[in-house]
Amino acid sequence: MINGKPLRTRPDMAGALNPRWARDGRIAIGQQFGSWTVLSAELLVRNAALYVMARCACGLEREANLRFMETGRSVQCKACATRQRHAKQAHFAVTTAAHRRVQKRVNAWFQRCNNPKDRSYKNYGGRGIECRFASVREAADWVLAHLPHPTYLALDLDRINNDGHYEPGNVRLVTRKANLANRRLSASTTCKTAGPVTGSPPTG
Numbered sequence: 001m002i003n004g005k006p007l008r009t010r011p012d013m014a015g016a017l018n019p020r021w022a023r024d025g026r027i028a029i030g031q032q033f034g035s036w037t038v039l040s041a042e043l044l045v046r047n048a049a050l051y052v053m054a055r056c057a058c059g060l061e062r063e064a065n066l067r068f069m070e071t072g073r074s075v076q077c078k079a080c081a082t083r084q085r086h087a088k089q090a091h092f093a094v095t096t097a098a099h100r101r102v103q104k105r106v107n108a109w110f111q112r113c114n115n116p117k118d119r120s121y122k123n124y125g126g127r128g129i130e131c132r133f134a135s136v137r138e139a140a141d142w143v144l145a146h147l148p149h150p151t152y153l154a155l156d157l158d159r160i161n162n163d164g165h166y167e168p169g170n171v172r173l174v175t176r177k178a179n180l181a182n183r184r185l186s187a188s189t190t191c192k193t194a195g196p197v198t199g200s201p202p203t204g
């Protein structure tokens with residue numbers, strides 16, 4: 001006793017488990033927590049927490065935090081958790097660099113048509129332009145199938161009819177250069193305070 005309070009000792013230092021951790025053999029070999037199966041009823045103290053040896057459904061065996069398993073915070077090993085998270089984001093499952101470029105551009109279609117916070121929304125979604133593909137993945141698959149290109153480097157995916165939607169048949173591949181020239185032209189015709197875009201004055 002110190003100052004009338006019971007002396008608290010760290011269980012790992014005292015060589016015995018803290019009474020509040022006493023479990024009365026409630027952990028049994030073969031007990032299941034999600035994908036975890038308890039392999040040993042022996043309680044291990046690691047970093048002042050209780051662990052037991054357990055096996056994940058994938059076969060990985062490791063010391064698992066008992067309290068996390070009991071409260072549902074730990075249901076599987078880290079590799080399985082990562083695999084599950086990636087499966088949920090399957091529309092971002094990318095196989096090649098070319099595929100990634102297509103995916104990024106297609107994702108931008110959805111953003112500028114559907115997300116009012118996108119900086120280009122007023123020129124797309126705000127004008128009633130829709131992205132009529134069911135998902136980013138479906139749109140990317142359509143582009144890869146119908147507008148094949150080995151790398152998609154320095155290429156943009158452009159709408160054929162500027163007032164049309166992003167939909168099958170209204171998308172084409174153009175060089176980035178042509179697309180930028182196109183944009184600059186349209187910007188100078190609509191901007192009220194249009195000045196020379198480049199430093200040099202018009203020659204013709």
Ligand SMILES: [Zn+2]
Nearest residue numbers: 056058077080
């Ligand atoms: Zn696992």
